[in-house]
Structures are given as C-alpha cells and as structure tokens.
Amino acid sequence: MERLEIMIAGRGGQGILLAGYLLGLTLIKHGYYVVQSESYSAETRGGDSRSELIVLKEQGEADYMRVRRADIAVFMYGEQLRKYSDKVRNDALVIVDSTFIKPEELREGWRSILIPFSRIAEEQAGTIRVANIVMLGALARITGLYTLDELKETIQRNVKPGWIELNLRAAELGYKVAEEHGA
Amino acid sequence: MERLEIMIAGRGGQGILLAGYLLGLTLIKHGYYVVQSESYSAETRGGDSRSELIVLKEQGEADYMRVRRADIAVFMYGEQLRKYSDKVRNDALVIVDSTFIKPEELREGWRSILIPFSRIAEEQAGTIRVANIVMLGALARITGLYTLDELKETIQRNVKPGWIELNLRAAELGYKVAEEHGA
Amino acid sequence: MGEASLGFLNANQAAAEGAITAGLKFFAGYPITPASDLFEYLAKKLPKYGGVVVQSEDEIAAINAIIGASWAGAKAMTATSGPGFSLMAESIGFAAMTETPIVIIQNMRAGPSTGVATATGQGEVMQSRWVSHGHYGIVVLTPFSSQEAYDLTIKAFNIAERLRVPVVVLMDYVLVHTRERVVLKKPPEVEVLERKKPTKPPGEYRPYEPDPEDLVPPMANYGEGYAVLVESMAHDERGYYAPVDDVYERLVKRLVDKIEVNRHMVVESATYHTDDAEVLFVAFGSVARSVMSVVKEARMEGKKYGLFRPISLWPMDEKGLRKAAENAEQVIVVEMNYGQLVREVERIVRDKPVHLVPLLKLDLPTPEEIVEAARRWL
Amino acid sequence: MGEASLGFLNANQAAAEGAITAGLKFFAGYPITPASDLFEYLAKKLPKYGGVVVQSEDEIAAINAIIGASWAGAKAMTATSGPGFSLMAESIGFAAMTETPIVIIQNMRAGPSTGVATATGQGEVMQSRWVSHGHYGIVVLTPFSSQEAYDLTIKAFNIAERLRVPVVVLMDYVLVHTRERVVLKKPPEVEVLERKKPTKPPGEYRPYEPDPEDLVPPMANYGEGYAVLVESMAHDERGYYAPVDDVYERLVKRLVDKIEVNRHMVVESATYHTDDAEVLFVAFGSVARSVMSVVKEARMEGKKYGLFRPISLWPMDEKGLRKAAENAEQVIVVEMNYGQLVREVERIVRDKPVHLVPLLKLDLPTPEEIVEAARRWL
Amino acid sequence: MPARRFIVTVVADRCKECGICIALCPKNVLEKGNKLNWKGFHYTVPARPEQCIGCRLCEYNCPDFAIFVVEAEAAKGETVWARQA
Amino acid sequence: MPARRFIVTVVADRCKECGICIALCPKNVLEKGNKLNWKGFHYTVPARPEQCIGCRLCEYNCPDFAIFVVEAEAAKGETVWARQA
Amino acid sequence: MAVIRNIHPLDRFLRPERLPHMWCPGCGIGIALSAFLRAVNELEEEGRIDSRKIVFVTGIGCTARASGYVRFDAAHTPHGRAIPYAMGVKLANPDLIPVVFSGDGDIVGIGGNHFIHAARRNMDMLVIMVNNMIYALTGGQVAPTTPEKIYTTTTPWGNPERPFNAVTLAWIAGANYVARWSVTHPELLKNSIKKALLMEGFRFIEVLSICPEVYGRHIGFRSPVELYTHLRKVVKIRGKIRPLETEYDWERGITLGEFVVRDEPGFVRRLMEVVKGGKA
Amino acid sequence: MAVIRNIHPLDRFLRPERLPHMWCPGCGIGIALSAFLRAVNELEEEGRIDSRKIVFVTGIGCTARASGYVRFDAAHTPHGRAIPYAMGVKLANPDLIPVVFSGDGDIVGIGGNHFIHAARRNMDMLVIMVNNMIYALTGGQVAPTTPEKIYTTTTPWGNPERPFNAVTLAWIAGANYVARWSVTHPELLKNSIKKALLMEGFRFIEVLSICPEVYGRHIGFRSPVELYTHLRKVVKIRGKIRPLETEYDWERGITLGEFVVRDEPGFVRRLMEVVKGGKA
Ligand SMILES: Cc1ncc(C[n+]2csc(CCOP(=O)(O)OP(=O)(O)O)c2C)c(N)n1
Ligand SMILES: Cc1ncc(C[n+]2csc(CCOP(=O)(O)OP(=O)(O)O)c2C)c(N)n1
Ligand code: SF4
Ligand code: SF4
Numbered sequence A, B: 001m002e003r004l005e006i007m008i009a010g011r012g013g014q015g016i017l018l019a020g021y022l023l024g025l026t027l028i029k030h031g032y033y034v035v036q037s038e039s040y041s042a043e044t045r046g047g048d049s050r051s052e053l054i055v056l057k058e059q060g061e062a063d064y065m066r067v068r069r070a071d072i073a074v075f076m077y078g079e080q081l082r083k084y085s086d087k088v089r090n091d092a093l094v095i096v097d098s099t100f101i102k103p104e105e106l107r108e109g110w111r112s113i114l115i116p117f118s119r120i121a122e123e124q125a126g127t128i129r130v131a132n133i134v135m136l137g138a139l140a141r142i143t144g145l146y147t148l149d150e151l152k153e154t155i156q157r158n159v160k161p162g163w164i165e166l167n168l169r170a171a172e173l174g175y176k177v178a179e180e181h182g183a
Numbered sequence C, D: 001m002g003e004a005s006l007g008f009l010n011a012n013q014a015a016a017e018g019a020i021t022a023g024l025k026f027f028a029g030y031p032i033t034p035a036s037d038l039f040e041y042l043a044k045k046l047p048k049y050g051g052v053v054v055q056s057e058d059e060i061a062a063i064n065a066i067i068g069a070s071w072a073g074a075k076a077m078t079a080t081s082g083p084g085f086s087l088m089a090e091s092i093g094f095a096a097m098t099e100t101p102i103v104i105i106q107n108m109r110a111g112p113s114t115g116v117a118t119a120t121g122q123g124e125v126m127q128s129r130w131v132s133h134g135h136y137g138i139v140v141l142t143p144f145s146s147q148e149a150y151d152l153t154i155k156a157f158n159i160a161e162r163l164r165v166p167v168v169v170l171m172d173y174v175l176v177h178t179r180e181r182v183v184l185k186k187p188p189e190v191e192v193l194e195r196k197k198p199t200k201p202p203g204e205y206r207p208y209e210p211d212p213e214d215l216v217p218p219m220a221n222y223g224e225g226y227a228v229l230v231e232s233m234a235h236d237e238r239g240y241y242a243p244v245d246d247v248y249e250r251l252v253k254r255l256v257d258k259i260e261v262n263r264h265m266v267v268e269s270a271t272y273h274t275d276d277a278e279v280l281f282v283a284f285g286s287v288a289r290s291v292m293s294v295v296k297e298a299r300m301e302g303k304k305y306g307l308f309r310p311i312s313l314w315p316m317d318e319k320g321l322r323k324a325a326e327n328a329e330q331v332i333v334v335e336m337n338y339g340q341l342v343r344e345v346e347r348i349v350r351d352k353p354v355h356l357v358p359l360l361k362l363d364l365p366t367p368e369e370i371v372e373a374a375r376r377w378l
Numbered sequence E, F: 001m002p003a004r005r006f007i008v009t010v011v012a013d014r015c016k017e018c019g020i021c022i023a024l025c026p027k028n029v030l031e032k033g034n035k036l037n038w039k040g041f042h043y044t045v046p047a048r049p050e051q052c053i054g055c056r057l058c059e060y061n062c063p064d065f066a067i068f069v070v071e072a073e074a075a076k077g078e079t080v081w082a083r084q085a
Numbered sequence G, H: 001m002a003v004i005r006n007i008h009p010l011d012r013f014l015r016p017e018r019l020p021h022m023w024c025p026g027c028g029i030g031i032a033l034s035a036f037l038r039a040v041n042e043l044e045e046e047g048r049i050d051s052r053k054i055v056f057v058t059g060i061g062c063t064a065r066a067s068g069y070v071r072f073d074a075a076h077t078p079h080g081r082a083i084p085y086a087m088g089v090k091l092a093n094p095d096l097i098p099v100v101f102s103g104d105g106d107i108v109g110i111g112g113n114h115f116i117h118a119a120r121r122n123m124d125m126l127v128i129m130v131n132n133m134i135y136a137l138t139g140g141q142v143a144p145t146t147p148e149k150i151y152t153t154t155t156p157w158g159n160p161e162r163p164f165n166a167v168t169l170a171w172i173a174g175a176n177y178v179a180r181w182s183v184t185h186p187e188l189l190k191n192s193i194k195k196a197l198l199m200e201g202f203r204f205i206e207v208l209s210i211c212p213e214v215y216g217r218h219i220g221f222r223s224p225v226e227l228y229t230h231l232r233k234v235v236k237i238r239g240k241i242r243p244l245e246t247e248y249d250w251e252r253g254i255t256l257g258e259f260v261v262r263d264e265p266g267f268v269r270r271l272m273e274v275v276k277g278g279k280a
C-alpha cells in the first residue's frame, strides 16, 4: 500500500465527521501518516457530510489532500452514495449502511459489503446515534487496517466520558457483525 | 504681468486666511485667474498662518500652486517674516505691519512699505481684529491690482452681516492710510 | 439649471458642488480632518435642495446609511479621510457585493494611523482598491484641481449609478486647502446619468440579472413594489443565497468585469509632453502639479521630460501609460508614500526601468524638491 | 518543554498550539466562521497555561485589546476571517505605527462581504498587505499544512516580537478543515524569541529609538517604570507628536525598512521541481497542494513543470521567484480569486509571460480542475 | 349554538418534526406521522381534526409555516405539499 | 493666631492669559501683566501676594499648570520661567 | 423543476420557493417571524399599512437570515449594521417603514452603538430583536445576553459576564416604545408589533426565543418542546410596570410586557422642524 | 536648546518640556487633568497607590491629547478605542491600573459600544470623560452630548438630536461607580477621582468642561471666564440622589454628584473565579 484513499459520506447528523476523526486518530496510532479533511454544508442542516482520509505508510510530500478515487468508501446514506460514487474507484471496497441503501444502488465491480449499521445501533445499542461507531468496528475487521483494541483505545481517550461505555459496545458490535458477515 | 505670486503671512488669529480668501475673490472678480492656498498649524493655535496666491491674467495650465518666489509679500508678524523671507524675491514689494515689525528686519532690495495696520485697526476701527482688512484696503491702493470698490463689494457679499459695516470702514481706512503713505 | 456659474472653491467645496449638480440627495458623515468642511458645506446647503445631511455615530454607520439610502432611491455619498476610510472597509465590500451606487470622497492625509491630521499624503493608493476582503470591483478617481474635483465627482456619480459600483474620489489635503476658480457646469452642459430602471414587471424582475451588453443589472428602488433583496452573501440573480460554484464564480467575475466592459466610461488619464518624452514621470493628485512644473521647466532647458497622470487610478489607463512610456528611457514615479503606484507602473510598463521617488513630506513638495529627490536618475 | 509531541490537528488547532508554544498569554477574539474553533480551542486550553482568553464586543475591540495587552507585556493574538479582518483595518495601522508585536490569524473564506462563510477563498492577498491607510510595514505568512500552521505561528510571534510589527498568518478554510499529523516541537528544538528589552535606564530610554543595525527599538513594557507613550500620531523617538518632515519621513521609512533589513528572518518560500521548470506555477495555501499534484503527475509524464510557493507572502521571496522562473517559458499563477498574487508576480518577473488561473470555486480545486483551467497555456 | 368546525392543514414538506404543535394542541388533534418527507422528517399529521377548537396555537407556534387552520363546514385534516415535482 | 502667608508663583511661559485665576481669586491678588511671554500672552502676575489667603482656587482652576501657591514665612509674588534659553 | 404553491395564509409575504427555511427544527425564530407577518397582514387588512412600504432589514446571524425568506423590500447587511442601514433608508425616503429584525448579538453585541444612538435620536424604525441568548449561527459562543456562569464554546469555564437587560438599555437611551415578549406567547407579540408598527420614533421589541440546537444543547434542553416549555416557565408577564422593575434573569425570571410607550417626535420630524426653522 | 525646569508641584507627573500644552486659553481640559494628577499625587503621598502602575489611555480628540503630556505609561489610541485597549492592558497584567481619559465624542460617540460593554462586564478601569458638549478637535461638530437645537457646524440648522445623559447610561449598563462633576469644582472632582481610583470594576466619572474656542463660540460665550461662570450656573450639585433623578439639560440644569457606588466584583475577579471553578 502506497497511498490509500478512504471516503466516508452520509447525512448531517449521522456522525460522519466524528467517525472520520476517530478513524484518523486510530490509523495514526497504528503508525500511518494520515491527512483527513471534512466537508459539510453547515448552512443546511441535514445536508451533506463527508470525511476524506489519505493514508500513507510514511509521511509523504504534502500534496492534494482530498480523495480523487477512493480505494475504500463508506456510505451511510443513499443520497451521498449517488452524489459521490464517481469519486470511487471501479474496484473499490465499498461498505454501505443497508438500513438506508438498497443493493441495487451499488455499482458493479465494487467489492461491496452491506451491513445495516443504523438498525444494529438502534436495536442492539439502543440508539441510532452510534451507527458511526458500529461502522468503525466493522471497518477494523473488514480492512484490517487497525485492530479493534486500537479503536477502543482511541474511543477511551477521545470521546466524552458519558459516551465511552456506549461507544465501546458499539465498536464491538460492529466488529462482531462484520465477522459474522464473513468479512 | 504673466504670473504674480503673493504671500500673506502672520500668526494664527490675525485673520490671514480670511484676508487671503477675500483677496482671491476680489482678484477673480477683477478678472484674474487665481489659485489660493492656505497653510496653518491647526495643532498649535497662535502658530503660523499663511495664504499664498498665484495670480494669472488667464487660466494657465494647472501646475505647482504655491509661491516659489513671491512678487508681493505681506507680513503681519515678525516671526513669519523671518521664517518665510527666503520665499520672497529680492526685488519684491514687501508690505509689513509695523505694529509688530521693525524696519531693520526688512531685507535690502525689497521695495518695503511699513504701515501699522494693527495699531490703526485698534485705534481707528476699535478692534485689532480688522487689521487684516485695513491691510487689504492699503493693498488695493499700493498694488492697483483691484479697486477699493471691488474690495468693498467682496466684503458686502462674503462677510457675516454683523461685521460688514466695520470691515468696510477698515478697508477705507487702509486705502486712505496707504494714500497718505504716498503709495 | 443649465447655466454654468463660477466658484472660487477648494476641492472639498468643489466636490460638494459637483455632488449637488449630480443630484445628491443623501449625505451621511462623521467628522474628520480634512473632510469635515465638505460635510459642513453640504450640511448648510443640501437641505435647500431637498436633500438630507446627517451625522452618524461613526463612519461604519455613515457608509451603511448611504447604502440604505441608495436603495431607497437617493443618490448618496459620504466623505472621510484615512482612519474613517479604514473603518468603512467591511461595508465598502458590502456595497460592491450588492452593486449599490455610492460615492465616497476620501481626503488623504498623512498616515499611518492617526498620523498627522493636518498634513498631506498619498498613502492610500493600494488601500483604495483593496481595502475590503474578497475580490470585487471598485472605481477610484483622483482629481488634481478644484475643477477636477467638481467634474470627477459628477463623473463618480455617473459611474456609480450606471455601473452600480462604489466609486471613490481620492483627493489630498493640499487640494482641500487650495482655492481655485471652478466652472460649475450644469446639465445639459454636463452629463448627469441616472441608474437604469427595471423594464420587467415586479414578478419577473431580478435585481442582479445583468443586461448582457454592459453586465449591469437595472436597479429597482425600495418602495416601488419590486420586493428587492439586498444580499451580502453570495447570491444568484434573484438575490438568493447560493453557495454554489458556478453562481459564485459568475457573480464575482461580473463584479469586476462590469467595470472592465465599461472601461470607456471610467478610464481617464492626462499626458503632458509625453510624445517624445525620454524621461517619463508618473504622478497624480496635487503632486502631479509640482511635477508639471518640473517638466515645464525642464522643457525650457531642452530636456525631454513628460508626465503621465492617471485620473482614474483604478482601473488605470494602462494602454495610455504604455504609450506615454514608449520613447522613455526610464519611468519615474513620484508619490507621497513609500512606493505604491510604482508597483502598478512596474507591472504595466514591464520593459523599462521604473524608479520610485517617494516623498514622505507633510506638505506639497516643490518642483525643486522633486528634482532633488530624483536627481540620481536625471 | 523540550519534548516534541504529535498531534492530529487542523490548521486552526495547530496554530493555537503554535501560539501556546511561542508563549501566547493573551487572546481576544470575536466569533466568526471559520476562525471560531481556534478561539474555542484556546478558550479551553490557554487558561491552563496561565493565559487569558476573552471575547470582545467586536473585532475592533479585539485588536485594540491585544495591542494594549502586548504593551502590558503579554504575547498577544487574535483570530478572524474576512469581515472581521476588514473591521480591524484602522487598528492594524495603529499596531504598525506604534510598533506593537501582535499576531493575527486570518482564516480566509469566500468573499466579498458576507460571501459564503463556510467556503474557501484567497481574496485577501492584497488586503492583508494594504488594509490600513497610510504607508507602513507588515508581515504576512501563509501555511499550506497543519504543520506549517504550527511552525509559522511560532515564526509569526518571533517576527512580531523581534521586529515589533504586526504579523498576519493567512490560512484558508480548506486548511482549517483538514487534520494532519503535526510534530509539536518545543524549545530548544524550536526557537522562541522574546522582544528586546531596554538597556538604558528609564530617564534615557526612548521607546522608538531603533538599534542602528536592525532598526528595531527595544521595548519597555507597561509597569516597568519607563513611562512609555504609545503614540498613534506621527512621533519622534520619544513618542512625541512631531508633525515635521524629517521626523515623519524617518519614521515611515523605518516602519517599512526594518522588515527589509531583517528579511533573512522573514522571507521564506518553497520550490518543487523548479530547477529545470519550463512551466512555472506559483500558488500558496491549500491550493498549492493541488498544484503540487499537478506538477508531480506532469513530471511522471515527462513534462517539465515546477512550483514556486511563497511562504512569506509579504514580503515575498522575490529573488527566489525570479530564480525559479529562470528557465521557465511561462509563469502560471493559480489563485482562488480574480487576480491578486498574479499582479505581484508580473511585477517581479518582468521578462516572462505571466498568466492568471483564477479559481473562483468554493472548495479546494482538484488537480484535474487546475489543469483544465490552465489548459490554454499548457 | 352548534360547535364550530375546522380544517387543519399540514404542509408536509415544510414540517421539521419539532413537535411543538403536537405538544401545544389542547385537544390532541395532532400526532407525529410515520411517513418521512423529502428532508427526512416525520411530518405532523392532523389525526383527529374533528376535535379541533380553532385556537390556532399550532399555527401561531409553528416555526415553519407548516400548519394552519381555517373554519369550515366540516372538520377535516389535510396534508398537502407545497413543492410538487 | 497670626495670619498665614503664601508665595504665589506664576510660571510665565505657560500662562495663556485666560483670566480664570484672576476672576476666581477672592482676594484680588492677581492681575493681568503687561508683559508678553514667548507665546505672545500677557501673563498673569501676582500683584498683591500679601492679600493671599491660600485658598488655591487659582492653582486648582488654572488649566495650564501655570500658577501655584505654597505657604511660607513671608508673602511673596513670584514670576518664574520653566523654559530657560 | 419543482412547482411551488402558495398555501399557508402568510405565504404572500414569504418566498415559498425557499421554504423550508434554514432554521433548525423547533427554532423559535420562525415563530417570531410568523408573528411579525401576521401583524403586517392584519394591519394591511385593516387598511392601516401598505406592506409595500416595509423595508425588512437584518444583520448577520440565524435570525438575520429572515430577510431572505420574506417578500418585502429587504436587506441582509453586514453584521451589526442593520440599524444604520435602516436609518439611511428612512431618511432618504420617509414614506418607507424600516423594520430591523435581527439577533441579540447583532443588535446589542457588535451593533450596540448603533442601537443606543438610534434610540437617542428617536430614529424612526421598529427594531425586533430575537434573543436566543447565544451566538447561534457561529455555533454557540457567549452573547451579551447569555446568563451568567453558563457554558458556551468561548466561555468553557462558565460565563464571567453579566448580561444586558436590553429593555432598560433601550429605555435609557431614549426609545419611544419598549416591550419584551417571548415566542411562547406569539399572539401578545403580534399585538405589540401591530401597535409599534404604527408609531413614530424608535420602537424596540425584544423577543425571547428558543435555540434548541445550540443554546438548548448548552443548557441541557435539546428537545424543542422541552426548551419551549422551560422558557414558558422562565418568563413572567407583568402589566403596567416600569423598565426598572423588569428582570432579566434566567433563574429568577424574565419579565415580559410593554414597558415604555412615549410619544416624542421621531427624528424625521425633528429634522424637518429644525430645517424649516431655517437658521443656516 | 532651552533648558526646562520642573517647577509646578504636579510637574513630576508631567512632561514639562511639552508645556505649554496645545489646549486653547481657558480650556477646561487642563483643569480636569490637574484634578486627576492631584488625586494621584495625594494617593501616592498617602501610600495608597503606586503611580508607576497607572496606564493612562486616551482616544483621539482635544481631551485625548492629555496622554502626550503626562509622565505615566500611556497610550494615544485610535478614535473611540481607549476602552478596549485598556481592557487588554488590565487583563494581560492585572497589577496595572488603567485610566481612560478622553472626550465625550470619543467615549460615548464612536466608542459608545465599548463603553456599555465594559460597564456591563464591570471591566476594571476608571473612565474619566471630559465633556465639552462638542467635537472640538475637528472644529465644532455635533456630539452625542450637545444640547438640543444648538448650532454646530454639522447642524447649522440647529441640533435635531437629544443628547445622552451619560450618567444614566453608565449606570444602566452596569458600572460600579458613576459620578458627574464639573471643572468649575475641581476639588470635588479630585476627591471623586481619588475614591474611584481605589475601587474595582468599571468606574465612570463625567467631567463637564469648557471649550471657549469652539463650543463657547457656538453659544456666544467666547471668553473663558464668561463660559466658566456660565457653566457654574448651569450645574447643580446634589447629594445622595439616584441616577434617574439626574438632569442633563443645558437650560434647566445639569446635575453633579456621585450617583452610583456599588461593590460588585470586577471582571478580573469574575474571570479568575470561573476559571478556578474549573469546568472546562
Ligand atoms: C464582522 C463580522 N464578525 C463576525 C461575524 C460572524 N457572525 C455571524 S453571525 C454572528 C453572531 C450571531 O449571533 P446573533 O446576532 O445573536 O444571531 P443568532 O445567530 O443567534 O440569531 C457572528 C459573530 C460576521 N459575520 N461578521
Ligand atoms: C476614525 C476616526 N474618525 C474621525 C476622526 C476625527 N476626530 C478626531 S477627534 C474627533 C472627535 C473629538 O470629539 P471628542 O471626543 O468629544 O473630543 P474633544 O476634541 O471634544 O475633546 C474626531 C471625530 C478620527 N481621528 N478617527
Ligand atoms: S387550532 Fe388548536 S385545537 Fe386546532 S389543531 Fe391547532 S392547536 Fe389543536
Ligand atoms: S490662593 Fe486663593 S487667594 Fe491666593 S492667589 Fe490663589 S486664588 Fe487668590
């Protein structure tokens, strides 16, 4: 792996930016060099939310810091999938929240994995608001870029005290469901 | 006369700027083209006050609008005479208020005329504040650049109502004293 | 109207008269030396012409008041000097963004900061163009005599109203302390333009939809039933906030391009003995008059000096300048700052040596002083 | 101290960390997107380092408060974006005139006026230099990464304190929404400079009397017994108002010259494949990174492209730029405005064609978009 | 005097599911619907219009111009769309 | 108790001839002098210092730090210059 | 392209194609705006106002976005500058009716000087200040109206400042009309606006609002209904009391009511009178 | 070069080489400054203040020129900005004692917003506002303190504005100490300054002054003594009255006295307390 481009996209309110941030921190802890950028339409809440990560083995030259062709894409909502799929490689690993996205929306060629992050969060963790963390747990297992423990450590250190417990559970849930998924 | 340079200088409070303004207006009425500029040190009251006039027969090109070598200079106070006499031609017509300036301060070569404008104003017009108008009256007679009537018309039109009477008297006084002076 | 009369006026008074001739109906200001006497002149006189003059609590209020007044249908103006102009920075951009016709008289005094309130300077060449954040268009005119102060103020209103841009008239302390004869031409002897009015009915009219030839949108005033929205955010033709690439690009480009497209009504310069000039001086404002004397006297001695004087400072007559410099071996920029106009001249005249003569003096330099300061290149 | 640590920070946070490392002790600000999160970061953190963070009633109050705080002995800073920077115009000149060390973080967003608060832009190239009236000196630094935001903020304080000038760090919206690894070097690994203190006793010390080599006067703080007068008017070495030609000239020249004389501690640029570049790009800030990708990819195709990136924008590394352009057939300036930096480049590189690629987009342009926009010259 | 009757209209695409009208309605006329509008909100529905007494608390307190009440012959609950594709 | 005595000092080059001290002095100690200072003002002179009662109205009301009063063995009027050539 | 229908009875004063507006679910600004529009609607129906003469001026902030949704002559001016802009409008064309509608930060924060000077001059305009006690658009910084000790993003240690009671400020500065209402009482607000719209001089109405997204989050009331209900408990309507007796205290209560009704000549009239007096 | 001697008992707080100062003959600013310096002198002699801790801050105007004549740490800041500058000074080094000394236009004209916000925050500083009822340095334009109807150069038809009563404004905004005096009563002024200098929080003293050159000329009292005598008739000293009872009326009278003496914690203390509270 020379340079890995990851995109996470969804609606405002789905915790996309926090997910991107925690992912970035975890990857850094793992030893990667990471550039992570956020875009969102602050003006119209409920609008787009995007986190992009460029992951390098070592610190490279600082150059264009956005995803051009994502190697890994996570879509948490259908609207953003439609909007940004042209920024995803034809052979990319694409992980989607099947609570909101139907299989037929996925492009051929993608190595697609459908997991109902939101439903799992709501049903098993008690609130849809941790769907983002469930996703991060799954991502650990699916990509192998970092371990579940590394993710949990990041959560421990960076999440507001009241939320840590819940988030740790969500991460585990995600990891487990991905495992079950055979990923 | 191609271009005539006139400088009037004195202390703040002597009415130098008003004199310059009225002189300018009168000369314009007479048909000259006039550029008149003011300099004063607003910061330190009682400081310098200077009015400079460039008088042309016809409108010339607009160029440097200050006196470089005055053809006619009026000094109402000694300090300014000392300060600005190097801006006065060697053969200039120099008119001074002898209330404040002694003959020995005048440069050789100058065609000098000494008249105690301030004393005349105080004694004959009742207030030193019209010394400037006395001077303008005298200047009409001495230079012949404009007539006493033209000056009086300017005063009529441009001086605050309450002051017109007094100023007209002062102008006449000045004219007369210059006449007596043989000018 | 129609009759020209004569005035013996300083540049402030002449500008005030020009504004009245142009149809000024609203003036808001905050006192500052040396702009106050323009303000005071209008305070006395404008009400007689049915106009309103008001002193606001600061310069920020003044400029916003004239922007509001302009949309309420009045030709509107303010006057200030350096510190006040700086305070207006944000709202000058607002006027540009909303394409509001306003005129700002800027009486340059010695800066920076409080500087010397009663002395002259030319420290605002660059500031007058770039004072506000973001990219926008603005017009800056610079008189060098009372007559030009009168004429250019009328021109400033014409440009402001016709192009819907803020126009700055940049004068200096020396000019506002110099009285000269001014011919107060009135229409039809002098042209007075009005803003373009909507031709479409209220339902269809869009306040930022330009006419394609001149890129300027017609302007509906408040109270005329058009429900116009004056929008400081990036907006589409209706005035609706539109944070979208192409709308944004179209808007910002047009704010600048509409001045370019209408250069003919804006750009102005004067030359003096430039045809065969080997040494070309560039100067504006009162200093240009001292330089004229330098050129005049040099010519008498047979020296081939010339002067290029930008009258519109922004945009400048770049072609005219290049032409004036054609035969020059060197170009000498004389300005009362530490090098601003010279940067533009260097940029425009790329193939000649360009020198700066910075005159950081508090009063108008004499021709002798200029020659002395430029001696090494003469 | 002494230990470097690692951060995963956006440019705002990195700049805040840089300021803390440099010894920031006073921050005053007024909320504005996208500078608020820097402010908020410091509001939480600075009190733990014994510093004070305060929100003022507007940006004018903020900048005056930091100027006062600086004289009271604190390293002081504010942060803002376009509209707030415009409001600070007058007092930036005050800081320059009184030679007060302050740092201003300016987070560029899309203008003019309210523009698009949540989008990027580079509309303040010229404004950052010329925002205030009168002629004065100022330093502007422009990072293109979080690391540089950290490093340049420290450098900004060093320059501000050592040269007694206001220093602007000009970042953009994209950078403050990008997190990267930052090595948080601490002294002695990184140099932190302090203002020069008086060597003379109170009776003899003059607050504006420069050391002859570096033209910078030592600075006594309030409360140290020197009875220093901070004077916004033109002043002599004692701070006494002196509306006199030679004092004025000496002062204004020195305000500019002291930066020139100390260029070595200010001027900085980076080049990328410029040695043999036939097409030289010039760009700064986040856009420069997109251009780097353009250059990198072109090189892979054997095209001789290069990039010159000014890091100090004002003053710029003019020599470096000319050198980078030596072999170029053309110079292409890529900026997110409608032509500002390009004017400087035209002025500096007078013998090559210089082209503008204005990218009036609301988000970081991709390398493809840049190539597309510059196609006619490639 | 016969009881007055009202039509309660919800503009579905404007509703943001804040719940204020539901909470304020003294007669329990309104409830959160289970359909989503284009912005993803479960818009309010006038479930029991016949109970409406026309106090207009919903109309006056709706921050989104999304509900209003008019007097009519017969009570009715309407859900309409302002934006039509 | 013997009457107290005061030295009344005028700093001649600071005085601007405003006349406030003269008008306020309850004992007619001061008067406008007939000499001009370097700025052209007829500076105040303490003409009758022996009448001074030390009320210091002159000192406190002088806008120019140009007059002050100190208690002393013998009454005295002084005119001094701050600026000496 | 979507077709947009005018539906709501206030839609004629709105730009329905821009709805839903940008305000968060349950934000009180919409309630305040609705009250204003109903006031105009009723006055127009009563034949007492011509809505085409209204100029709706806002500064910058969440509240200030209202100018983009109303179908009046309008302006969205720089932050804090709505009042001087409105002054220019009025003086240039006294037939127009300027209404400033903006946030507390905009009006008594950065714009505080324009506010007190306009009140002092009795400048003819109606100022409606929607007070959500926070800088909302920028994400939750302290406002000059934020209660003491409260957490905000720029006072993470607790707000050390005392808030303004804008009612007393407007009164002392000289306003002809001063009232405070709350979005929890929209009809009272509407009636007050109707009255104020027809007066001359400087009229000021403060409207306490709810910002569930930012202020609510800071104080632990994220749900609009909870915050609304809480605010209803905080406010106390008082009849016929004087400005000095009003309270502005999130703990002890915030007084609502009409506190100043004066009849002094507005600036326009004063100006016309001196000019007619004709001394110059 | 002239040799300059320290002569006057206050010369140690002055820069005698700069005297005579730029103020016109009979200008009241010098009387106010003299009272201030005597207050400092007495407090220092009483061992209650260290004059080296004073930072004397002014804006722009005739009054503001005072910073150039005093031998303290000082600043002559942009027009209207003395208060925020002083705020920075105090917060950066709480040992310092900022004193703002400036004109009415500077402080409640262009600087009005800083004024009310500093009072609201109870920002620790003493503000002495010398009120000559006019913009003097710029030659006689209307000030926010100019009486109604008066001729000024920008109200040649008569002033259409009502003036501020700065006392009530400072009080409503939240000042800890509010007093008004006049140069016609310099000892009372001095005593008030002594008291205020030792307090915490925001302290405000308005000093009515005489400007014979500009304001006096406008109202027909050009002679300093005449104007002084007239002002003495206009002012009325009242003990123990409340701010609301004060008058500011050139015809009916202007109330002098001490109107607010409060003991609320100043901003520095408040800030230290919340940070110590340690929530962030
Ligand atoms: C000169 C300037 N400074 C700062 C900002 C950023 N800003 C936008 S809105 C706002 C304050 C909003 O608060 P408020 O007026 O109370 O309105 P709300 O959003 O709460 O309705 C600020 C500081 C700006 N736009 N312009
Ligand atoms: C931004 C700015 N605007 C205007 C001025 C011009 N100016 C200087 S002093 C002054 C007002 C003086 O009035 P005041 O504060 O009452 O002081 P006074 O001269 O009466 O003592 C003004 C408007 C300025 N220096 N800066
Ligand atoms: S009008 Fe009253 S009763 Fe009817 S739905 Fe609305 S809130 Fe309920
Ligand atoms: S101290 Fe009193 S009595 Fe003595 S000279 Fe002064 S004013 Fe007169």
Ligand code: SF4
Residues within 6 Å of the ligand: F010, F014, F015, F016, F017, F018, F019, F020, F021, F022, F043, F044, F061, F062, F063, F064, F065, F066, F067, H026
């Ligand atoms: S009060 Fe002072 S300045 Fe005035 S006359 Fe007396 S000594 Fe001179």
Ligand code: SF4
Residues within 6 Å of the ligand: G022, G023, G024, G025, G026, G027, G028, G029, G062, G063, G132, G136, G137, G210, G211, G212, G213, G214, G215
């Ligand atoms: S942030 Fe607050 S004030 Fe702004 S729209 Fe949302 S709820 Fe309303």
